[in-house]
Amino acid sequence: MFGYLIRIALLSLRRNPVLSSLLIAAIALGVAVSTAFVTVYYIYSGDPIPSKSDRLYYVQMDNWNPDRPYSRNRPEIPPEQITYRDMRGIMASEIPTYQSGMFVASLTIHPPKAEQRPSRERVRMCFADFFPMFEVPFAYGGGWDRGSDRNLEPVVVLDAITNDRLFGGGNSVGKSLRIEDRQFTVTGVLAPWRPSPRFYDTHTGASQVPEGIYMPLEFVREFEVETAGNLLIWSDYDENAGFEAFLGSEAIWIQMWVQLDTSEQRQAYSDFLDAYVLEQKKLGRFGRPLNNRLLDVMGWLKDQEVVPEEATGLLVLSLLFLLVCAVNLIGILLGKFLSRAPEVGVRRALGASRASVFLQHIVECEVVGIIGGLFGLGLSALFLRLINRLLDNSGQFGLDLPMVAAGIGLALIAGLVAGLYPAWRICRLAPAVHLKLQ
């Protein structure tokens, strides 16, 4: 039965190819535009690490100016990054399953090939736990171990692109690379990895691609390098007292993530943070009320408002665009169906019920919807590639399975919205009127 209806629908579409392609084009255009911006919104607002986003927590504590809150607009929130000294302090805890402070630095890389000039690269300085905590995939080798953090071993992890550029790809584990004035040994090469939004550091842009190079954070002392991200400070320190004075200052520039698998763990860690801050208060620090915060991944992304307002606006506008396309279809379908009134009259006279006439035409609309939807998805993919190119974001936006399903869903809804009224009109026609005209 259904196969028959679909065959009839295809026959009917073939009878008037110009009109049919117009119908399909209208749906395709609407689906292309709306799916593209549904996808953009979906990717901005998506869960970058669904397997454990409710077990990863961003750590905040309020070391800000006793006279003035960190944020004038939101006085209740603690600062959005922590100090180096507090990172050291709380990393002493053994409660979290994994934990890592981190920041991004800009360092000089000397390519092994003599003909290449040195370059400045963004390097994520972090701890061994970064890789298992964020489930970073490796193509070769792996991350370093906690011992390398403790003993400050010169180890480095590269992403696939950097590995291609420096070593021409392949398994580079064990190879040596000069960064600043030291030789580092490659312990692992990442497989392609593109968490979106890049949740772990929203300050340098949640749409950014991950850095190409990773090394133990404590090399910050060796290189005396400041962050290439955001640094805020409210109190002076002696700038002439050397780098240690800077590391001991109240400057906030470190992002701190912990993995807490159970609620007991979470409670224990929360208590630990409170105790740590109370301890620090005795030293004359943390002049503001106790205000520690542990937000999980989605909570943190919401707090940081990583979905650009423009994405929401475009989502609304593009869905309305699809609606206009559907309204357009109503007109065309009405014309198409009513011009077939005599034929429908014959079918009705031969005993077809209103319901079956209605069904036949709805199926025809949905066939148009699906064909249009498929073309639309293709167009949508092109559209997203164009946006990727314009934004230069190394392919952040793309259709995945849920978005293909969403596109087809939108096409079916558009087909239904457009087809209901015309199909209803045609099935209500009195058969006799049109028989007379034959």
Added chain:
Amino acid sequence: MELGPIFRALMHNPTRFWLITFEVALTLAIVVNCVAIILEQRELLTRPSGLDEPNLVVVTTDPFSADFAEDEFIDTVRDEDLRRLRALPGVKAAAAIDYLPLAGGGAITGLRALDADGEGQPAPFFEVGIGALEALGVELVAGRDHVESDLRPGDDEPVNLIMTQALADRIFPDGDSLGNSVADPDTGEVFGHVVGIVRQMHNAWPRSSIAGSAMLIPGPPYDQRRIRYMVRTESGALDAVFNELEPTMLAVNADRIVTIRPIAEYKRRYFDDEIVLVKVLTTLAVLLIAVTSLGIIGLTSFSVTQRTREIGTRRALGATRSAVLRYFVIEIWVITGIGLALGAILTYALNYALAHLAGAPSIDWPLIAAGIVLLWGIGLLSALAPAFRATLVPPVVTTRSV
């Protein structure tokens, strides 16, 4: 006028009427909202920065040799760099600078007038060498430029600074900025003295509401990690100068990474999202108008086909071709008119929703009026071809097939 018959005919078969009305209304709402956002973004992209944007190119050098740990060594290299840069044909001026205007990313502090209490004003600042005003192409309106003796005062000594008129107006609402001092709002410590005022200069965050607040502090700092110059070329000479810059730098000292990039490129990267948004919304609006126009053509053709016999009858009864044309034109004019009236309301409703959801700018009525005129015109144009086809219906049609 045939308004009476037109109305009765419309009400006799209202589907087409409602479809066009609804489509036109929705189109107006979407297009006007798109244009409002486009205009807002374009305003942001095109507002003057006070800088000589088309002729500015930035030379960034990142040394990797240990020699640069010595302040004296940096001074020697910097002096030589600047001497050679300024000697290049086509270069008008060059000066050392730390952060970049228009690039997103810089230094900011809070300041208030020394003899006033109250909150500090955000004061983004750049540390610059001698000749920065000329190298940036900004205009001094009062006071003086930095001179050698301003550079490198002792630690914690107040600096002689130059600020924009906009920042001066914020910190000194009474207008007595020149010669006065600014202080840290928390400690009350004197930060510096205002020696010069520039008309306009955007800071590192041209998107922000304080884009016009900027300060030039004598520097530049000894930072072994980065030495940077703003180079201003003669008008139109940027392309010619561009390729000379890297060799010039490496000839002075090759132990560094040299990056050359026009300031316009930094600005384009900073405004990436806005530029893409404008492109996307423009595409959306154009596509939508095309779709709606096609819809009106389709519905009018359909209606002409359906009414072929009536048209023939009218022609047989003595109606001229122009009368038939007039009938269809007035009809579409009435339908789109009603649609646009509804659309105006819908536009405000959509604007309200978008303002809440997405911080869209509010819409002024002239924009809606412009949208109405545009869509009215497009509605009429779209209906013309099918209406002309109607005039071709011969009176003889009536004699057939009934």
